[in-house]
Amino acid sequence: MRQGGRGFLGTMNETHDVPFPAPSHWIDGRAVQGSGPLIDVVNPADDSVIASVHEGTAEDLNRAVDAALAAFPGWSSTSPKDRIAVIRRLAEGMQKHSEELAETITAEMGAPITFSRQAQAGFPVASTLAAITAAEGFEWTEVIENSLVIHEPIGVVGAITPWNFPLQQLVTKVVPAMLAGNTVVLKPSELSPLSARTFAEIATEAGLPNGVFNVVQGTGPVVGEAIARHPKIDMISFTGSTRAGKAVSVAASDTVKRVALELGGKAAHIVLPDADLDFAVTRGLAYAWANGGQACGAYVRLLVPEDLQQTVVEKLRAAAGEYTVGDPADEATRIGPVASETQRRRVDGYIERGIADGATLVVGGPGRPDGFETGAYVRPTIFSDVDPDSVIAQEEIFGPVLAVIPYTDDDHAVEIANGTVYGLNAAITGDEEHAMAIARRLRVGQVDVNGGQHNFQAPFGGYKQSGNGREMGRAGIEEFLETKAITR
Template sequence: MNDMTMTAAVAHPLPKAPFEGRHLIDGIWQGSADGATFDRISPSHGVVVSRSARGGTAETEAAIAATRRAFDDGKWSRATGKERSTLLLKVADLIEANVERMALLETLESGKPISQARGEVAGAADLWRYAAALARTLHGDSHNSLGEDMLAVVLKEPIGVVSIITPWNFPFWILSQKLPFALAAGCTCVIKPSEMTPSTTVMLGELLIEAGLPAGVVNIVLGFGQPVGALMAEHPHVDMVSFTGSTAVGKAISAAASKTLKKVALELGGKNPQVIFPDADLDAAADAITFGVYFNAGECCNSGSRIIVHEDIAEALVEKVVALSRKVAFGDPLNPETQVGAIISPAHQQKIGAYVRDAVASGAKLALGGEAVHHPGLPGDFFSPTVVTNISPDMPIAREEVFGPVLAVLTFKTLEEAISLVNDASYGLSAGVWSENVHTCLAFARRAEAGTVWTNTWMDGFPEVAFGGFKQSGQGRENGRYGLDEFLEIKSVVMRIGKTRPNWVATDFRND
């Protein structure tokens, strides 16, 4: 407790009753046929915050069938870009009008600070607006240089029915990196949110209906990976799966989808390094490192969970990061001053602690923290800000995704050694470099095996800029025009104009 700043619990009125979540199938809200439900207990406040219908095979089959019918009848897939764009803009406006109630529920289900939940929901509206712009500007290509009697056009058409499976750490933001782009392309979608954070997806379904989206274009099934997620991944009437989550589950989805060779887009794990050179602005780097590892309690695929710092400045930088870490406000997620909230579950908290204990047993040093913390005014699960030094590159804490507020510190001597440490990983989601020398930054950016490279900053993102990973961090891209392209098929149309096609078989011959 002496190593951290803890914010007080606040007297925020909790919901009088759990949020009731139901499936959305063909425009109708409904419970499960067998009446099954599941509860979500808030990881910070220990109360039942939502009660959701628990979907099974019957609900999943019905949702996929509705999604297929909606695509095939063309009410959305053949709508104009203007029509799609207009609806997406309406949804963006409705999201902004509902930020408070959505953010409260997301905070209670996930344990993240209310200020960050507000930012996530409000910021997602910008993704919908950007996708709306793409819907209006979507176009193919033409080839007018194939000869005077030939013309070819390349069409971009919606891929079809898309299964969208989202995680618990940024449930609304990650859904908004997928769904509006799929809708802009003309796809129809069936969605399964995480069973730990289902409610903002249900709320979005309400907004889609209010905005006038035709029935069946978006369907929502609540439940667990088995059977809902598995069936969404392997079903023959699904043309594509877009998944964000762990690398292990991503591999299972790829295997299931391979039975029908459907397209798969995956945004998976990361063990993201920041490399700090001696000429870096250490104060700016230390603040960004602190933000990168504690934002969303480190439960973030882009978490800057390892730093690779030049040995000449390692001690000074670690001292700055430890000092800043002690000032980061951990505590009640409903307190607007809180910067780091509760861990998603007791099981995940134990997993975080196990990584730290294993590292220390292998010779690593604890510069700060390293243990679970009990809040004096809340029953939830918290983990202290943790900085681990004296780490060797082969330790699990240096190579695997801890997904918690734990920073692993490694050192290097040369640029070549730093690049080697960065790329000696199964992941390749993001990386960062800190140096005042533009040549150093550019050399690093070109050689780092990562989908995003930040220079002298961390985790700045924009709807216009593509996001996704190398290696086992996934395949495909979200956001930007590339994010729209993921949901499109390419069709070439080749036309002969005017002249008759030359015969292949001769017709002018004599009967001898």
């Protein structure tokens, strides 16, 4: 797909001679070089600048919105069958170029290459195929007594996506929005903008009409806020921090846009007394430290019966030794750098706070791992005896930091699990009937019982300050539709 620094459409990064697609804007089916100030895209493994992106301007955004508006009548009137055909070719294109996508994401945000192949590049294909299945079975019109109920696209969708899963988060918004007949203006994170450009090229190659999908690069406070405020954008779909989500909601309120928010999380993994502890530890640590802990659904609080805490801690100590920290391009690496130097300092500050607040340090600690004088590397860290009300148990850290919290009985475990402002997801390991009873008591949008296989058709989204709305499957398509009743 790329040769000597060129994307498969022959685009060239004009700022740096590097083998990555030029992260220019993508407006009305073609690359558009911006005129705003440059923002460097930094490889967090070695601090090298791999590309630069122009901050979007008001003119850039207006052009993108106008292109989306112009494309909306034609795309929205296209049959669902024909829209599905385009998106199916898009999925095939992502699969075809999966290795390049994985390598690009590893370079722009530091995910280990093996994880990038499986999740960063693999999940978007699976999500897209699941959305296609949902669209194929969707009832776009239905009769309710003497009313014809029609589900119609909203219009122009503004999508704002984060840096931790840059392609997956793009796909979970853009694909269902387009399947529903909407057109889209996307702002990817300035930390990981390269995969969005590649997606745009793949979509065009798949036959997506010009203007249906547009990209304006830039930062959240500038371009993201402008998208939320834009009077011609009908809906905002945002994934990011709870703090930023609140700002988006305020900015969008002037025009009474629909706003869908997928925000922070502080997932509890409850280990029941009869659980297979080896399985609980292996799976729990994998989900706590996957993507360097930079996942809103990471299982970052491990709740264990107080009489089993020491046994679990020793198993965690042994399991942690299998997590090799290193260059994310190395096949042997299981934990790479976090996404930026700013994030490294943030995570390190939380580790220091955990020690200061009296939690027991099991492995890791503050500072860079030995042998890593440069790059955004942190020590994968485990704390035990964590107070459920402490900072590291309440606030989203977004790094490889696991807090082990002891509990006394079911009621205590549920109280701790529900005892944050977040409500995105949770996990339970133990007797299935017991676990299912606990799952019903948790104030979260999704619960994993005994390592249930991830279901891309199931709705994903949060309670409380983890946001509103749902992504994935049928629910993900419904999010981007208006409902009209014609009564006769």
